[in-house]
Amino acid sequence: MSHSRSHPYNTHTERQRCDSGSLKVRLGTDSQLPFGYCSISIHPVDDPVVSPSGHIYSREAILQYLLNKMQEIKDQQTSYENQQHSRERQEVLKKEEETLKDASKFVETNDGVANVVKRKATDAELQNSDLELRKKKIDEKERDVKMEELKKVNYWITQFTPSSDPAEIKEPPKRPSSPFSGRPLRAKDLIPIELIRDSSISNNSSIVQFLCHVSKKNITNQKVILLKNTGALMIESVAQELAYPTMTCPITSKKFSKKDILEIVPAASAFSSSGKVEASKYRPTI
Secondary structure, three states: OOOOOOOOOOOHHHHHHOOOEEEEEEOOHHHEOOOOEOOOOOOEOOOEEEOOOOOEEEHHHHHHHHHHHHHHHHHHHHHHHHHHHHHHHHHHHHHHHHHHHHHHHHHHHHOHHHHHHHOOOOHHHHHHHHHHHHHHHHHHHHHHHHHHHHHHHOOOOHHHOOOOOOOOOOOOOOOOEOOOOOOEOOHHHOEEOOOEEOOOOOOOOOOOOEEOOOOOOEOOOOOEEEEOOOOEEEEHHHHHHHOOOOOEOOOOOOEOOHHHEEEEOOOOEOOEEOOOOEEEEEEOOO
C-alpha cells in the first residue's frame, strides 16, 4: 500500500521519531542542589554568608578557601619575584659579555702589526698546521654525525633528553578571586544572612529546606532575592507583589533601592544543575 503525504517535509514529531533534532528532557528533583546548600561544601550552610555575586557559602568554608588562595598567591609572588631577579641578572651578564666582546675586538684591531708578524711563518709550518686543522675538522664532523645518529635512537639518555625553557610565571593577583564569579573577593565583602529552616521536615531527613522570610513557602527552584540593607530573603514573585511596587521591605518597612537587591544564584556542582529544570541535547538532522 502506498503512503501519500500532504507535505514535502518532516514534522517535528517525525523528526523526533527519526532520532534527529533537539531532544529535551525535564530534570528531576534529584538533579537539583537544594537551595541553601553551600556552593563549596555542597552541604546545608552553617553560619551562612552571601558573596557580592549572589552565591551562598558557609562562613567557615569560604574563609578557609580565601586563606588557602591567599597562601597560593604569596607562593606565586615569591616565584614571580625570583623569575624577575633571574632575568635582571641575565641581562646584566649579557651586557657584560657584549662589553668584553667589544673590548676584545678593539684589541685585535689595534694589534694589526703583531698579527702581521705572526703571519710570517714558514711554508712548512703553514702546511702542517693546515693539515692538522683539516684532520680536526674531519674528526669533529664525523663525531657530530655520529652524535646526531645516536641521539635519534637513544633519546632516553640524559644528555639527549630534550629540554625546554621553564614556563613563564605571570604576576599573581593581589587578592584571591571568587570560586565562581572570578572577581576579587575579600572576607569583608561577605554579607551575613539568616535562613529559616522548614521545621516540618524531620531532622532525620537527608534534605534540608529553607523558607521565604515573607511567604514562609519552601524555596526550591524559584528565583530568590536578598535585600542587602534589611537582610530580608524572599522569592522574587513575592517581592514583585509586595516589595517592588512601593520599594519597601515587607518585614522591616524600610525603604530600599535597586542597588540593595541581590539575586541569589542557585548552587551547582559537577553532579547537579544550577537551577535549570530542563536539559537539551542537539542531534543533527540527517
